Amino acid sequence: MSFKTSLSGINAANANLNVTANNIANVNTTGFKESRAEFADLFSYTSYGLSRNAIGSGVKLSNVAQQFSQGNIDPTGRNLDMAIDGEGFFTLSKNGARVYSRAGNFQTNAQGFVGTPDGARLQVYPPREGGDGFDIGRVGDLQLLTTDSPPRQTGQVNLMVTLPADTQAPTVTPFDPAEPNSYSASSGGVTVFDSLGVSHTQTSYFVKTGTPNEWQVHNYVDGEPAGEPVTLRFSDSGALVEPADGRIALDPVTPSTGAGVLQMGLNLSGSTQYGEEFQLRDSRQDGYAAGKLNEISISADGVVFARYSNGADAALGQIALTTFVNPQGLQAQGDNTWAETHVSGTPRTGAPDSSDFGQIQAGALESSTVDLTEQLVNMITAQRNFQANAQMISTQDQVTQTVINIR
CATH class of the missing domain: 2.60.98.20 (Flagellar hook protein FlgE)
Known part of the structure; x- marks a missing residue:
């Protein structure tokens, strides 16, 4: 039993090292949230249940919890870079499936759709007909206009x-x-x-x-x-x-x-x-000639504007943010995205800078939440735990060998 106990300790220390290694590897990953290895002790049950004087049977990895704290917001000056200052996730559509991300390093494809480098498209509330606000009852892909702004007759x-x-x-x-x-x-x-x-x-x-x-x-x-x-x-x-x-x-x-x-x-x-x-x-x-697209700008409440050389502005949509009752329950999907699970709760989507949703900061990115110094300390601690459990196995082996050699 003692061998298994020490072996569980080695496995736990190894898992801790794996989590720490992953954190360190993603120290410069945009929107990355550091993980924390969480452990639970083990006890063996008998037919009579647990004894008051029962000795533990080791340790197990109970959870790898991602820490959804706010990362630093670093300016980049690039129009399609966005950071969320506060609660919420960018809402994305990836091959028809809904995923979520804190990484706002968006780009456009050949058709003008805005999305992540791996192709997940950013979701927005589309503008209503006539330009009076946005249709918050549905979301769709954000597509940048590549055509000229039509002229407007003077009235x-x-x-x-x-x-x-x-x-x-x-x-x-x-x-x-x-x-x-x-x-x-x-x-x-x-x-x-x-x-x-x-x-x-x-x-x-x-x-x-x-x-x-x-x-x-x-x-x-x-x-x-x-x-x-x-x-x-x-x-x-x-x-x-x-x-x-x-x-x-x-x-x-x-x-x-x-x-x-x-x-x-x-x-x-x-x-x-x-x-x-x-x-x-x-x-x-109040009129203007036809205009060429000059730039894309994004307001704090997530409205994406196309600005033209004739001074006209066109609202292309309002970014849709999503929050969860329990973000810890989200399932990591890779490529800086998460998917909902029954543990995370039902997603709630809304406009930035409203209710408890954060603001959008354009021309900036949220950095990784990994504290490199803290991770190096964790690495040393996990290494010593590994060595200590390995030493316990060596000691138990010597004890067993001594018992075998008794004549």
Whole structure:
């Protein structure tokens, strides 16, 4: 019996060395969680059960427990590198099976799908139709768009101007955009876009009338009038009072490019009549041309954006994180992934930075949780345990040999 007891000790020390060796081997593995060998003592049962003075029968390896503590987050500067700061696992689809990982060193394949180096695809909540949030009722593969961003036709031009209060009506009449002396001020050209992304120029000309606090605005697109002149009136304190909401509907313009009808509005709200000089305080429009993909960015709540050269952003999905009641019950699958078991409990999936789910840090990776110094100490301890149990076998052999030699 004593030989078996010491042999169980050797096996336990060897298992401890194996666990320590695996930890040391993965000291630089992204998202790796160190393991700990856990042991239990053994007792032999008789037909009468265990005696109060029973001597133990050795030791057994009861569990190899992975320690799901937070690893250090190290910046990398690479867009598709991600780290989870807090609870949760990346949700992956590997050949149709659901697996989970803390390693965020993702990359794209030839079709633009984002996944791990071994091909497991990152799962996200897809955007809803119309771009209003995400469909949290289902998950799908994250695929980066490789096509251009389509153009957006201009619908509104926003101008905010300050017209000079002391200006007199122009001496040259009638108004002619080619004659600078026939108008008091101009907004300059605002670039607008038709449905094909072709640029056009919208210009507003301001003409002071003979009536105090009254102006007329003439609107042109590509040098052609876009409607009749519109009267602007200001209060004696300089605020725009007519039109009341500051909005002017421009006449439809049919571009020669073959694009659809360009129907725009002009918003002058916030414009004033002060001082002695014309000022263009704001000039914006809501259209843009087609754009090339510039970069992929990821927010703390896991929303993946495609950013284009035309300034447009497109949300491609929101990363789905998964947590478990008992992460210790997960089954390691290799390649930095785990699979659920009945011991781990039912997976619960949600969005980052909500409930108890951690945040996403883009351009960073979670390092291994292995403390190399601690593992070297464990190695020395396991080695001495191995030697001590081996010495016990040697001692027991000598005792047995002595008994055999008794005459």
